[in-house]
Amino acid sequence: MLRAIYDWVDERLDITPIWRDVADHEVPEHVNPAHHFSAFIYCFGGLTFFVVVIQILSGMFLALYYVPDIVNAHASVNYLQNELAMGAIVRGMHHWGASVAIVMLFLHTLRVFFTGSYKHPREFNWVIGILIFAVMVGLGFTGYLLPWDNKAYFATKVGVEIAAAVPWIGPYIAAFLQGGDIVGAVTLERFFALHVFFLPALLFILLAVHFILIRRQGISGPL
Amino acid sequence: MSKKVSRRKFLTYMLGGTAGFLGAGLLFPMVRFAVDPVLKKGGKVEFVDVNLPVSEITETPRAVEFKIFRKDGWYQSEDGETMTAWVMKDPRQELGIVAFSPICKHLGCTVDWESNPQFKNEFFCPCHFGRYTKDGINVPGTPPTAPLDKYELQVKDGRLLIGPIAQA
Amino acid sequence: MAHNPEGNQKQVHYVGDSRVRADRPKRYAPDYSEFPGKTEAFIPDFLLKEWMVAVVFLVGFMTLVFSEMPPLGEKADPTNTSFLPVPDWYFLFVYQLLKYKWASGPYVLIGIVVLPGIAAAALLLAPWLDSGKERRPHKRPATIGIMLTTLVMIVALTWQAEAEHQEQLISSPVRKPKSTEIVDPNSKAYQLYKESACIKCHGEKLEGLNGPHLLGIGTKQGMSKEEMIRIMDEGRGAMPAGMFQGSDADKELLAEWLMKQKQK
Numbered sequence: 001m002l003r004a005i006y007d008w009v010d011e012r013l014d015i016t017p018i019w020r021d022v023a024d025h026e027v028p029e030h031v032n033p034a035h036h037f038s039a040f041i042y043c044f045g046g047l048t049f050f051v052v053v054i055q056i057l058s059g060m061f062l063a064l065y066y067v068p069d070i071v072n073a074h075a076s077v078n079y080l081q082n083e084l085a086m087g088a089i090v091r092g093m094h095h096w097g098a099s100v101a102i103v104m105l106f107l108h109t110l111r112v113f114f115t116g117s118y119k120h121p122r123e124f125n126w127v128i129g130i131l132i133f134a135v136m137v138g139l140g141f142t143g144y145l146l147p148w149d150n151k152a153y154f155a156t157k158v159g160v161e162i163a164a165a166v167p168w169i170g171p172y173i174a175a176f177l178q179g180g181d182i183v184g185a186v187t188l189e190r191f192f193a194l195h196v197f198f199l200p201a202l203l204f205i206l207l208a209v210h211f212i213l214i215r216r217q218g219i220s221g222p223l
Numbered sequence: 224m225s226k227k228v229s230r231r232k233f234l235t236y237m238l239g240g241t242a243g244f245l246g247a248g249l250l251f252p253m254v255r256f257a258v259d260p261v262l263k264k265g266g267k268v269e270f271v272d273v274n275l276p277v278s279e280i281t282e283t284p285r286a287v288e289f290k291i292f293r294k295d296g297w298y299q300s301e302d303g304e305t306m307t308a309w310v311m312k313d314p315r316q317e318l319g320i321v322a323f324s325p326i327c328k329h330l331g332c333t334v335d336w337e338s339n340p341q342f343k344n345e346f347f348c349p350c351h352f353g354r355y356t357k358d359g360i361n362v363p364g365t366p367p368t369a370p371l372d373k374y375e376l377q378v379k380d381g382r383l384l385i386g387p388i389a390q391a
Numbered sequence: 392m393a394h395n396p397e398g399n400q401k402q403v404h405y406v407g408d409s410r411v412r413a414d415r416p417k418r419y420a421p422d423y424s425e426f427p428g429k430t431e432a433f434i435p436d437f438l439l440k441e442w443m444v445a446v447v448f449l450v451g452f453m454t455l456v457f458s459e460m461p462p463l464g465e466k467a468d469p470t471n472t473s474f475l476p477v478p479d480w481y482f483l484f485v486y487q488l489l490k491y492k493w494a495s496g497p498y499v500l501i502g503i504v505v506l507p508g509i510a511a512a513a514l515l516l517a518p519w520l521d522s523g524k525e526r527r528p529h530k531r532p533a534t535i536g537i538m539l540t541t542l543v544m545i546v547a548l549t550w551q552a553e554a555e556h557q558e559q560l561i562s563s564p565v566r567k568p569k570s571t572e573i574v575d576p577n578s579k580a581y582q583l584y585k586e587s588a589c590i591k592c593h594g595e596k597l598e599g600l601n602g603p604h605l606l607g608i609g610t611k612q613g614m615s616k617e618e619m620i621r622i623m624d625e626g627r628g629a630m631p632a633g634m635f636q637g638s639d640a641d642k643e644l645l646a647e648w649l650m651k652q653k654q655k
Contacts, residue, residue: 116526
């Protein structure tokens, strides 16, 4: 039955080569932790992606209950965490996952750096990776404000003030981030929109390019 | 069957099993979190004094407004929500009184007593011309498929208290 | 079909109707056959190993999630003047950098544009700055040296920022209480409080005598039940260690009760 559906689609769209390319490509021994335990450092990239998947899923589920509004945001987070089954777990996954994502991304970047894997012909993918890092830090910064507790509020204030200290354009950056003169209702809505729409969209594009380039160029050889 | 094929099958099962574990481990808390409102029992609805002495209730349905306070997630309105009930005498009921919910059983519009001059002595819903008799029974051939809901009632010190919708 | 004015019989073929030549040399990912060792197919062999790693990772991650509640503080109050702001941990090093005289005030350009700018540019342009063929770390000491130095500095700055923040939390002045009312005065814990040495310094009504008052202590930033017990055990400032001599259960009860002393 499944086979018949697959064949029907494949006959028309020729999808076999697409996944066959991914499925059948040979993975060299030097990145395989089953052969050399030290090769686990090559797992950091995949694990970073795994955490990103956790973040996307838990974020989607949190959005079932969260409201980005200064009156209700804190109450809704308190409600979803304390009054719903598994609320503390789902929020915990997103909260701790954010830090773990930064750590894994950091380790992955260091692995690529110390093994010199960014060298010719993979220069471009390194640049994409650094941009992914920037987007992830942006996601961390915008997400930190959303629970609207004192810690979030004052941390964001500090962040915006740091941005405002940049000469000439600083005040404009700060006004753009705040959406006004203070960190308040508009800021929360903006950070929410950046956190769940703009930055994830950017992240998906960058991740797609990152993965396509890895398939095109292959993993760098052993040292 | 050659040895190679069975190895491949084994690996595929392992792969499927591991994927299942990863997926279940990730999704179980999230799905439980998402369906929690389905599994939760509704909050207890208190009986509200609607400021109406039982002696004032007549045979003619009368719209009674009352306020209920219920928690909507993290939100609770300070003023409460205004609800309406059609209250009248009905000797067949336990307390001799009946209170109908004004929510039409067709698509949830609000019914009114004798609001259409064509249909005397009936509840009428303006949305799709749904009709109910004075007993709250839906008139056959009109859109509603069930009688109007009744509220649970109590009488205390000669005053009427309205509670939740009675379960059939 | 290309027009051949010179009468060249060699025909040029294109892919579909685009202008991509059919005989264009293709780029293939290396097949690693030039490297010694065993390669294996991505699916199912290698992916299974990756997923085993993912299982270990997930178990560890969920253990962390189940053991630590995600923190949620009091609702944001912009008028709260005593709250010590601190950014999320991965921004701490920038936060700390801006505290130094040579990177703030008139030199803020250094702290906010020059240093981060150089770091970001160097990171982005690393493949061209370090363009040699050599990949092994010990064969490119300059690159690795700069990176290690930067890492050490980032760790040191983060460490310093966290240490200073903790110090500030401890020494932050105790706010004047808005109300002198004790929360839940009928608790057994209040009896324990009055019967122990606490009362001599912190006062019978938590108003503070030689020691600081404890009214609204539950609202104090960085305070928790665990921290409270730690202070009772280890002391703090002028307060000696081991001041509470009751049982562990009583100590816990007292700490819980003190955390209930919340004020806006």
